[in-house]
Amino acid sequence: MTDYIIRRLLLFIPMAIGIVVVTFCLLLLIPGDPASVLLGQEATPEGIAALRRTLGLDDPWYVRLGGYFLNLLQGDMGRSIFQNAPVSEIIFDRLGATIELATVALVLAVAVGVTLGVLAANRQGGIIDTFTMLLAQIGISMPVYWLALLLMLAFAVHLGWLPAIGRGEPLPTALAMALTGNPAPLVDSLSHILLPAASLALNSAAIISRLVRTSMLEVLREDFVRTAAAKGIRRGPVIWRHALRNALLPVVSVIGLRFGALLGGAILTETIFAWPGLGQLTISAISQRDIPLIQGIVLTFALIYATVTLLVDLLYAAVDPRIRLR
Amino acid sequence: MKTKLWTGVAAAALLAAGAHGAAAQDSLTIGADVDAGTLDPRLARDTTAYRVANLISAGLVHLTPNLEAVPDLAESWETPDDTTVVFTLREGLTFSDGSPLTAEDVIYTFETILDESFNAPQRGLFTPIESLEAVDDRTVQFNLSAPYAPLFSYLDIGIVPSDYDGDMALEPVGAGPMVLDSWTRGSELVLTASDSYWAGAPEVDTLVVRVVGDNSARAQAFEAGDLDVIQSPLSPNDIQRFAADEAVGSEILAGLGVTYLNFNTTDPLLQDPRMRQALAMLVDQETIVNQIYEGVDQVANSIILPSSWAYDEAVQQPTFDMEGAMAMLDDLGWTDSDGDGIRDRDGTPLAIEIATHSEDPNRVQSVEFLQAMFQSAGIDASVRITDWPSFSSGYVQQGEHQVALLGWLRITDPDRLVYGQLTTGGGLNWGGYSNPEVDRLLEAGRTALDQDARADAYRRAATIIAEELPYYIISYQGYQLFYDPEALGEVEASPRGGFRGLIGMPG
Numbered sequence: 008m009t010d011y012i013i014r015r016l017l018l019f020i021p022m023a024i025g026i027v028v029v030t031f032c033l034l035l036l037i038p039g040d041p042a043s044v045l046l047g048q049e050a051t052p053e054g055i056a057a058l059r060r061t062l063g064l065d066d067p068w069y070v071r072l073g074g075y076f077l078n079l080l081q082g083d084m085g086r087s088i089f090q091n092a093p094v095s096e097i098i099f100d101r102l103g104a105t106i107e108l109a110t111v112a113l114v115l116a117v118a119v120g121v122t123l124g125v126l127a128a129n130r131q132g133g134i135i136d137t138f139t140m141l142l143a144q145i146g147i148s149m150p151v152y153w154l155a156l157l158l159m160l161a162f163a164v165h166l167g168w169l170p171a172i173g174r175g176e177p178l179p180t181a182l183a184m185a186l187t188g189n190p191a192p193l194v195d196s197l198s199h200i201l202l203p204a205a206s207l208a209l210n211s212a213a214i215i216s217r218l219v220r221t222s223m224l225e226v227l228r229e230d231f232v233r234t235a236a237a238k239g240i241r242r243g244p245v246i247w248r249h250a251l252r253n254a255l256l257p258v259v260s261v262i263g264l265r266f267g268a269l270l271g272g273a274i275l276t277e278t279i280f281a282w283p284g285l286g287q288l289t290i291s292a293i294s295q296r297d298i299p300l301i302q303g304i305v306l307t308f309a310l311i312y313a314t315v316t317l318l319v320d321l322l323y324a325a326v327d328p329r330i331r332l333r
Numbered sequence: 334m335k336t337k338l339w340t341g342v343a344a345a346a347l348l349a350a351g352a353h354g355a356a357a358q359d360s361l362t363i364g365a366d367v368d369a370g371t372l373d374p375r376l377a378r379d380t381t382a383y384r385v386a387n388l389i390s391a392g393l394v395h396l397t398p399n400l401e402a403v404p405d406l407a408e409s410w411e412t413p414d415d416t417t418v419v420f421t422l423r424e425g426l427t428f429s430d431g432s433p434l435t436a437e438d439v440i441y442t443f444e445t446i447l448d449e450s451f452n453a454p455q456r457g458l459f460t461p462i463e464s465l466e467a468v469d470d471r472t473v474q475f476n477l478s479a480p481y482a483p484l485f486s487y488l489d490i491g492i493v494p495s496d497y498d499g500d501m502a503l504e505p506v507g508a509g510p511m512v513l514d515s516w517t518r519g520s521e522l523v524l525t526a527s528d529s530y531w532a533g534a535p536e537v538d539t540l541v542v543r544v545v546g547d548n549s550a551r552a553q554a555f556e557a558g559d560l561d562v563i564q565s566p567l568s569p570n571d572i573q574r575f576a577a578d579e580a581v582g583s584e585i586l587a588g589l590g591v592t593y594l595n596f597n598t599t600d601p602l603l604q605d606p607r608m609r610q611a612l613a614m615l616v617d618q619e620t621i622v623n624q625i626y627e628g629v630d631q632v633a634n635s636i637i638l639p640s641s642w643a644y645d646e647a648v649q650q651p652t653f654d655m656e657g658a659m660a661m662l663d664d665l666g667w668t669d670s671d672g673d674g675i676r677d678r679d680g681t682p683l684a685i686e687i688a689t690h691s692e693d694p695n696r697v698q699s700v701e702f703l704q705a706m707f708q709s710a711g712i713d714a715s716v717r718i719t720d721w722p723s724f725s726s727g728y729v730q731q732g733e734h735q736v737a738l739l740g741w742l743r744i745t746d747p748d749r750l751v752y753g754q755l756t757t758g759g760g761l762n763w764g765g766y767s768n769p770e771v772d773r774l775l776e777a778g779r780t781a782l783d784q785d786a787r788a789d790a791y792r793r794a795a796t797i798i799a800e801e802l803p804y805y806i807i808s809y810q811g812y813q814l815f816y817d818p819e820a821l822g823e824v825e826a827s828p829r830g831g832f833r834g835l836i837g838m839p840g
Contacts, residue, residue: 038727039720045370047378047454051753051760055726058452089370090518091502097518156549163557171554172545173520281545281554283520290546291368291519294692296722 015317019310026309027079030302031072040064041088041296062088075302084306085299087292094303098285102307105284107178108277109269111204116211116269117262123212124219125251129242131224139216146213151272155206155279162202172281175199203280207272211265218261222254229253256327263319267312360539361820361835364551364560368519368544371502374491375446378454383743384832385522385542389429390491390507391530393420393439398586398827398840400640400745402485406434406492406508406531415480415782416463422471427529428494429512436467441495443475457753457760458487480780482787483746510535510838520544536822536837561820564830565813569627569695575815584826587640588812590742591633591750592696594805599765600735602685607665609802612685612736613651614658615706622808625698629813633806635795636750640828642784643747643791650799650806659710669711676711688717689738690724699807700738729763740810743829747791748779755794755803766803 042058043050059065063074078085084094127139163171175181175196185193226232227250235245270286277286285304292300324330369382374390377383395405404410407420426434443465446453461481466474477484491507499506505513510532511524522542526534543560545551552571555563565588575581594616596609603609618632631639635648651657662668667676667683676683687703689696700716707714719728729737744750753761756772771794778790798804812828816835825840827833834840 037723039722039724040726043726043730044722045378045454046452050454051457052730053760054449054452054456057449061450061452091371091500100518152547156553159550159553159557163559164553167557171557171559172550173543173559278546279550281520281543281550283517287519287546294721295370 012317012321015320019313022309022313023306024076026306027075027302028072030305031068031075034296034298034301035068037296039296041298044295045088075299084303087297087300089292089295089297089300094299097288097300098303098307101283101285101288103177104174104282105270105273105277105286106311108200108203108207108273108282108284109266111178111200112207112269112272113211113262113266115204115208116215116265117258119208120212120215121219121251121255121258124216125223125246125254127216127220128223128227128254129246136220139220143213143217146209147217149209151206151210152275152279154209155203155276158202158206159279169198169202171202173199174282203276203282207269207276210272211269214265215258215261218258219254222257223250226250226254252326256323259319259323259326263316266315270308270311359537360541361537362541362543362559362561363832363835364545364555364563365542366544366546366548366551366566369522372505372513372516373493373501374505374507375442375451375453375455375493376502380742380830381522381542381544384830385524386491386505386507387489387509388511388524388540388832388836389505389509389513390493391509392489392491394485394488395833395839396486396489396745396827396829398825398834400486400589402488403839405489412782416477418475418477418484419468420473420475422473423531424471426508426531428506428508429527429529430494430497430506431529432494432496434492434494434508435470436473437470438492438495439473440465440467442490442492445493446490455487455490458483458749480782482779482782482784483748486746486749510833510836511540514539532838535833537835540832540836542832555815555817558817562814562816562835564815565811566693567813567815569625569629572629572813573627576813580818582816582818582821582824584814584816584824585629586812586814586826586828587631587638588742588810589638589640589744589828590740590810591636591638591744591806592630592699592738592740592808592810593633594807595729595734595737595739595764596803596805597732597734597736597764598767598803599732602683603735605665606801607661609805610651610800611658611661611665612707613802613805614654614661615710616703616805616807617653617706618807619653621699621702625695625702626808629811630808631811633809634799636798636804636806637747637791637795638744638750638809641744641747643778643788643795645788645792645795648792648795648799650802655706655710662710662712667711674711675713682713683711684713684715685735686715686717687736687738688719688724688728688734690721691718692721696738703736703738732763732765734763738807742810745829747787748775751775751791751794751798752779755798764803766801768797768801771797 042055042062042064046054046058087094087097090097123139127136130136159171162169176192178196181193181196232245232250235249273284274286274289277284278290289304292304365381367379367381369385370379371382372386372389374386377386391405393407394402397403406422406426408423410418410420412418428434443462445451446456446459461477461479462475463478464476468474493501494506497506510527510530512527514523514525516522524540526538528534545554548566548568551563552567554560576583596603598604622630622632634646634650637644662676666678669676687700689700691697697718704714704716728734741750752775753759755762755766756775757767774790774794778787781787814826816824822837825834827840
């Protein structure tokens with residue numbers, strides 16, 4: 008088990024190298040350079056040329072890539088061209104907000120998706136089933152930015168129940184304050200996160216509910232379910248305890264993949280709800296061609312994703328005793 | 334607007350307590366479309382940076398909404414000859430950290446801007462400054478290499494301290510009406526009233542500038558009461574809705590920007606001014622302005638803005654005339670000889686690429702509309718849409734375009750839209766336009782100190798440009814500001830979008 012984890016962690020290294028090289032090449036291919044963005048539309052060609060030299064953009068690609076790797080080996084992700092601060096610091100400042108949003112969205116998606124999926128499978132073709140499948144269809148086909156604007160229009164503008172933009176205290180801080188008898192920040196934080204998390208979660212909830220439904224329908228036809236029913240166990244426990252545990256296996260593996268999708272979706276959601284996370288940062292870094300920052304963000308996203316996939320694989324083994332990690 | 338009731342209560346309480354002041358609320362939240370890149374006024378390059386830096390720092394002069402230069406840190410000035418300007422600073426000026434502001438700081442500010450390695454984006458506007466001298470602590474002399482009339486329109490740039498140890502970009506110190514309290518990159522800037530500004534503290538104690546990148550989301554956040562003020566850029570349908578809403582305070586002014594077509598005059602197809610005239614006649618300005626932009630902009634007739642003293646409505650670019658355009662294309666030898674619906678000459682079909690950037694859906698729509706008009710005139714028109722950096726620095730600025738649709742902003746003086754852009758070899762002359770007569774007139778417009786002489790030079794240059802069309806100006810951009818009247822007191826909107834008129838100071 009420990010060997011397995013170490014081996015998986017070592018695999019991060021070639022993956023990181025690959026990610027850096029691919030991002031670097033993509034950035035070489037897209038036109039537009041940070042020097043001219045930095046100097047604005049009224050810049051002179053001489054000014055741009057001078058700044059390109061200062062930023063080292065005129066060096067050959069292998070010098071730039073090699074230099075980046077050398078720094079990376081020393082734990083240095085470089086400095087942001089625009090914010091004039093270390094990339095690692097900028098990313099670290101915003102990482103919490105994105106992880107918080109993605110985690111809350113994932114919890115929402117799993118809770119809603121699994122519940123609806125099980126209820127739908129329980130009576131195939133029934134009202135709940137039809138409703139769930141309709142909802143899933145909408146959830147899969149609705150673009151996240153559109154849904155986000157609709158939710159904002161309904162709950163912030165017309166009903167006025169929730170704030171439209173921004174973030175409260177970080178959830179862990181707010182939770183700690185609530186435990187010491189001050190629940191106001193927690194209420195504020197939750198009211199801020201609800202809309203972005205819900206718009207981010209819908210797509211994943213839809214996919215998970217369909218998956219759970221299919222998987223449940225299969226399991227419910229198995230012999231051991233019939234045996235359990237024949238032994239006189241009531242329908243509820245049969246479904247939730249016996250069938251669901253077996254039906255959850257494919258769901259666990261998809262949750263890891265969904266986390267990646269949530270990080271991607273966060274880019275749009277954060278921009279709309281002015282959520283101060285990595286997604287918002289990604290958009291501005293790309294539009295400014297802030298090369299070190301883009302590299303750093305992509306690398307961070309990749310590492311988060313790889314870590315989550317590893318955790319999911321470990322969880323897989325825990326849920327299904329038949330699986331041995333080697 | 335949920336917050337209205339509460340701000341109303343607060344206002345009543347303030348009145349009851351005998352509180353003075355035009356602002357109904359001592360804290361104000363403004364929505365911005367981008368975060369400031371830096372807060373160093375010398376390096377500002379985005380609207381939020383300009384606007385916030387203009388609160389933290391103050392310049393020698395302040396530009397009124399009519400773009401008149403009035404004294405700010407400078408109490409007065411005189412011009413002993415055409416190439417010398419002497420400013421006298423107010424007495425007892427200090428920066429927000431308490432250190433005195435003297436002539437040395439003014440000299441330091443402009444010397445760093447002029448220093449090439451400092452990379453100030455507006456450096457080009459100040460290059461006619463040859464040298465600066467401190468006559469005494471409160472007197473500074475600008476020596477110009479040639480008479481330079483537009484100078485005053487640019488002197489509102491903030492003065493920075495010469496001996497400041499901190500990072501001006503992140504922890505700025507200035508002599509303006511507000512000081513920076515906190516800055517969460519990408520999401521919000523918090524400013525508080527300064528007690529060191531010469532004209533006294535503003536009426537608003539706390540100003541929050543909140544970044545909401547998406548135009549629709551920003552409009553909705555305003556509607557939900559999370560923002561007290563929003564301004565351009567906004568989508569046309571939100572503008573229509575707020576302008577019609579009586580509960581919303583609105584200021585709709587002519588802006589300081591244009592949307593235009595940049596013709597590459599070095600392109601073999603577009604070298605001939607008659608070809609550019611034919612294409613210009615295919616631009617249906619009315620439809621673009623009234624349908625695509627829903628009337629928030631204004632149909633343009635020349636390269637001079639209507640708000641400028643140099644404006645003359647007699648200067649007239651070609652207007653929409655499909656038949657005239659077709660006749661001109663026929664005259665130029667472009668006819669559909671093989672009957673495939675595309676004009677050709679010597680066996681080459683007439684193909685033209687129209688480009689713009691993807692960030693602005695209205696520009697994309699305009700370009701697609703132009704494509705359709707070009708096609709119905711028998712031109713094989715294609716469209717090229719990429720993101721802003723690819724479009725601007727990777728394409729138009731390299732002179733690789735044929736016809737590009739884009740804009741210029743902050744045209745506080747006619748010089749700013751023409752000198753670098755249309756003089757031979759000018760740094761911003763991406764379309765390679767060259768006409769010695771225009772060069773001469775634009776030089777005259779910049780160096781004549783008498784405003785009538787300047788206006789005359791610009792009118793004559795604009796007339797030639799309207800005929801030769803290196804630029805075809807589609808529209809004069811409008812500027813819109815919407816606010817919650819219960820959260821704000823007196824509002825003095827400026828087409829530059831500055832924040833001073835929102836915090837109870839002259840706009």
